Amino acid sequence: MKLQTKYFGTIDYTDDELLSFSDGLYGFEEEKSFLLLPFSDENTLFSLQSVRTPGLAFTLMHPFSFRPSYAPVLRSEELDKLGVEKSEDLYYYVLCTVREPVRESTVNMKCPLAVNPDTRFGMQVILEGDEWGMRVQLGTPEEQGGAPC
């Protein structure tokens, strides 16, 4: 199928490439189907392209490329919903807010997207505790980076 995208023009995709978020994302509850399109071969930065809305794409990051110690722990009902037994069975992506200069860009470490790589079913979660903030600046060193904002 063809899809008009925000960053990559019109692309071809098949249904098995889709990621399905049955609850949508917070504030975007109607957006349930996405394609994950990498910006580079390194697989650190992606565009999460909405299938429903061509102009809507979130910039996602591989959180471990930013904070290698990142280890989200989900609630048991979230794990059940995603069909896995433990948090480590899931893939995680975090949303970036891109700013200029880019060092001031922020990432939402508190609300990662968790994806079951086998079913391609995902959900956005809000991590418990105050270890991670919703607007962690990309340009900050690790010792300060986890502070909530």
Place this chain on the structure above:
Amino acid sequence: MLILRRRAGETLLIGDNVRLTVLEVSDGGVRLAIDAPKSVQILRSELLQAANANRDAAAKEAASPEKLLGLLGSVPEEKKQNL
């Protein structure tokens, strides 16, 4: 701001038709029961913050996302995720 102390099992009344009961207090958390008309919206505040953060992330970028690549390290082999 009004601050007061309640024990498990005790109730607060807010206005004429909202009842807030403390069900259980355990380490680090409290379970509340809220009895309110359907028209009263009850939202965990972090849901609203998460929605606002997502809206900011979806807004038109100040710079091309590809510029972020220079700031990112590489991913350790054991953490690689390939969907």
